[in-house]
Amino acid sequence: MNCRKVTTLIIDYLSATLDPQTRAVCNTHLYDCRDCVLFLETYRKSVEALRSLPSKEISLETRNRIRRFLEKRITQPARAC
Numbered sequence: 001m002n003c004r005k006v007t008t009l010i011i012d013y014l015s016a017t018l019d020p021q022t023r024a025v026c027n028t029h030l031y032d033c034r035d036c037v038l039f040l041e042t043y044r045k046s047v048e049a050l051r052s053l054p055s056k057e058i059s060l061e062t063r064n065r066i067r068r069f070l071e072k073r074i075t076q077p078a079r080a081c
């Protein structure tokens, strides 16, 4: 598991749709990687901010847009994992 992989799984991770094995591997990585923890927190806050908006559901397009934005930010992490 590397940062890139964790990034692609973060939406599933937060929505608890990840299978237990993959989730455990993610947890192991997150335990060691501050960059990914920060990414996770940033993503979670983005989702919460969106949830506070009037529209009840986050459209797939919006989800994808946020993910692309955040992926771009983590493409060059402060340190390699």
Ligand SMILES: [Zn+2]
Pocket (backbone or CB within 6 Å): 002, 003, 004, 006, 029, 033, 034, 035, 036, 081
């Ligand atoms: Zn990482």
